[in-house]
Amino acid sequence: MSQYVGSPDYAHDSTARLGVLITNLGTPDAPTAGALRRYLAEFLSDPRVVETPRWLWWLVLHGIILRIRPRRAAAAYAKVWSEEGSPLLVYSRRQARALQSALDERFPGRVRVALAMRYGTPSVASALEELRQANAQRIVVLPLYPQYSATTTASTFDAVADVLKRWRWLPQLRFVTQYHDDPGYIAALAESIRAHRTQHGAADRLLFSFHGLPKRYLLQGDPYFCQCHKTARLVAEHLELSDQDWQVVFQSRFGREEWLKPYADHTLAQLPKEGITSV
Template sequence: MNAQLPTGHSAVPSRKTGILLLNLGTPDATDYWSVRRYLEEFLSDPRVIETPRLIWWPLLNGVILSVRPQKAGANYAKIWDREENDSPLRVITRRQAEKLQAAFAGRDDVLVDYGMRYGNPSIKSAIERLHEAGCDRILLFPLYPQYSATTTGTANDQAFRALMKIRWQPAVRTVPAYFEDPGYVEVLARSITEGLAKLDFTPDLVITSYHGMPRSYIERGDPYYDQCHETTRLVGEHLGWEQDRLMVTFQSRFGPTEWLQPYTDETLESLPGKGIKKVAILAPAFSVDCIETLEEIEMEGRDLFMAAGGENYAYIPCLNDTPDGMKIIETIARRELSGWL
């Protein structure tokens, strides 16, 4: 005899909407094996490394994963949040999720969570939590103002992979790139104004350093390069600055291929020789401070610039979970949830 299937309203849970903040990820600790596990997952992603597997895999597993984790672990140790015993990226992303949840206080039908493309908490685990909590609609919010297949694309991919395993799938929306959003441009410009007001010097130049990528990715159709330049152009217009007061550079290049130029490190080394000895720098491609901003830009960038003859150097932090940073996240989330809430 067949078991009787449940009927009536009791079988249909109350409707809830989930907001899932997506970020890149971080090792769980700074030791060799923790960093190796993270780098292996990151550098195995074909969205990030488009080199043919036949060439890339022997190099990755034979050389890179033997040497790079130790150096990367030492760099993570420089910026590790000792109080939280965690990576700044995970600490701040978690706070963003908590504050966004608080912004929807009074609504028990909205749940906010966060997941990492690489490492923990995984995007898969976050989707499972939201689904088990009764969310039949989920807004995926990649925390990248400018779109790239290597960031927004792969984060969404991972979410879709998780959704493929769910029988009763929730409806899904993805937040589009917001590189030219007037609210984002405004708060980014304000962060520059407020950052400069705290300095005891006036910069000769303000640099907007974006994470780089191989030039070939742009040639294959990735819109990232143009969106980075557009963000900086719009911020400069909002500030009312002359074009030569703001500069775009690209950081974090890896391997022997040509990446987007000009390179941040080479620029910082060359500026003092051109008479530009006072610099402020920020990283608009990052919504959260991480190793690429706190170690590579704030620390290593300073060392390069000062060693080349620079006199003053200042790093302007990411928007993070500041009131302005949360304002733009909440505004975009509410806009993209239109019709659901």
């Protein structure tokens, strides 16, 4: 048996399609300790995510984290879980369907959209197989991470490459690495904020809260921190905000080392002391 996956059977006059693979981070299959344990084991075993000597991290992950964190995290997931499932997966599927519908209007029958999660299901392998079966001769990989980071965007590229290196025939591949300053993206964020302010009023301070990273990743050349700040600045300019009206914070740090600052929780505790009572 060959170690490489062959091309599907199709007629020579079959339509060659463009495949669009949109990817997101991932989610457990259920808000249970068992499902969280499987998900976190896959996620936190990625060397792109945690850059620590493997032997040491294995001991920490399997000896401490996976024994304690899944049960605590399951309770938090249960609070946001819907009848349709995980909100991240539900909304990602809606995005995929909306994109497929929009592309069908412009390019009927010529584009196939597939959704993958970097960790969990649907997997990158299953989504690429869907595109392969659809005779996708070209594939655009679009991670839903506007700001590039090795922990997210590069990890997605790793997963795609791991699958494609087992294919006998390789499609043309284009990988979208970032779109943090794309005018359409900036305008969409600004319009969302503007609509919320129209309905609920403007708060004293607008916080742009991004997921955090260890500071050492920035010092080693990861552009994520800078791209987050640029996104926030461009949106603020689009909304014609003064420098005192907004600021950037980072959330969800993990462990004891220093992460990107300012921390969201520290900022929220400090703002009332400065007279800022709504954000």
